[in-house]
Amino acid sequence: MKASIRVFLLMIILILTGISSSWSQVSFGEVRLINKDWKFRKGDVPQASELSYDDSSWRHIHLPHDWSVEGPYSPDLASCTGYLPGGIGWYRKSIDIPDTKKTRGYIYTSREFTATVRYS
DSSP: OHHHHHHHHHHHHHHHHHHHHHHTOOOOSOOOOOOSSEEEEESOOGGGGSTTOOOTTSEEEOSSOOGGGGSOOOTTSOGGGTTSOOOOEEEEOOOOOOGGGTTOOOOOOOTTOOOOOOOO
């Protein structure tokens, strides 16, 4: 009997902990989706990290985007890439941030898209 009471109390504690954590989500203000109007180029372009770099010839895409699916399937390629070619690709996007909001910025990305973000 005591074991069943302990299990019941443990379940109540776990449920209440889950509920309270969902209520205490931190809000950082205005949410703005940035999935549209990205520029992409397959290959390594080290100069692309410079703000003044001219990316006008790059492809215009929307996220989510997976450039490897444009390549050929091959059993000679790694299974972790779905037998598709891997490599390096660059994504760029300009985001206008009003002067009143430039004191601090947060950019959250999904797990599917990890990137280095330069805030300038």
